[in-house]
Amino acid sequence: MSAGTDHKGTNPFPMNNLRYVDAIPGIEAFYPLFMTTGWNERLGLTRDALATALAGSFYGVCAYDGDTLVAAGRLLSDGAYQCFLCDLIVHPDHQGRGIGKELVRRLLGHAKSHGIRWMQLTSARGKRGFYEKLGFTARSEEAPGMDIWL
Ligand SMILES: CC(C)(COP(=O)(O)OP(=O)(O)OC[C@H]1O[C@@H](n2cnc3c(N)ncnc32)[C@H](O)[C@@H]1OP(=O)(O)O)[C@@H](O)C(=O)NCCC(=O)NCCS
Numbered sequence: 001m002s003a004g005t006d007h008k009g010t011n012p013f014p015m016n017n018l019r020y021v022d023a024i025p026g027i028e029a030f031y032p033l034f035m036t037t038g039w040n041e042r043l044g045l046t047r048d049a050l051a052t053a054l055a056g057s058f059y060g061v062c063a064y065d066g067d068t069l070v071a072a073g074r075l076l077s078d079g080a081y082q083c084f085l086c087d088l089i090v091h092p093d094h095q096g097r098g099i100g101k102e103l104v105r106r107l108l109g110h111a112k113s114h115g116i117r118w119m120q121l122t123s124a125r126g127k128r129g130f131y132e133k134l135g136f137t138a139r140s141e142e143a144p145g146m147d148i149w150l
Pocket residue numbers: 007008037087088089090091094095096097098099100101102122123124126127128129130133
């Protein structure tokens with residue numbers, strides 16, 4: 001678990017003024033949030049590349065504590081029947097207080113209201129239980145999700 005809290009713990013960081021915004025985050029705020037995950041050690045994305053990735057989103061959601069971006073998530077989609085949930089990130093100081101759950105609830109609601117029938121994702125290590133609580137199921141051995149790194 002990252003610093004801040006475990007997923008069942010009491011978060012020691014006060015939450016002053018939390019608000020949710022249905023929008024793709026700006027790169028200046030998102031880049032430091034993205035860097036909290038350690039994912040860029042493998043990806044090696046520049047700020048410009050990550051801005052391009054954000055611009056290619058179908059939909060995005062953010063949570064702000066005052067003016068500080070503390071969480072975000074986004075969807076990629078064909079706009080017709082399927083979408084992919086990615087870059088769901090809650091800052092370690094703000095994990096364990098329902099923010100991730102609310103972001104996924106909003107992403108599911110948006111997808112459903114646009115006729116999307118199928119949301120896929122790749123669970124990060126140790127996060128399977130989080131997604132299962134939100135209704136996601138792991139695919140069967142006979143029909144697994146598959147990927148390849150290029
Ligand atoms: C995964 C992540 C988004 C969860 O966000 P969060 O705001 O800390 O989670 P929430 O507080 O909304 O938790 C919602 C529920 O899931 C549970 N939960 C949270 N993390 C969990 C985990 N790793 N395993 C099992 N359950 C978990 C919570 O206990 C809570 O349960 P409840 O509804 O019964 O009280 C957050 O930990 C994170 O950003 N991690 C780093 C980046 C990452 O790995 N993102 C996922 C990429 S696939």
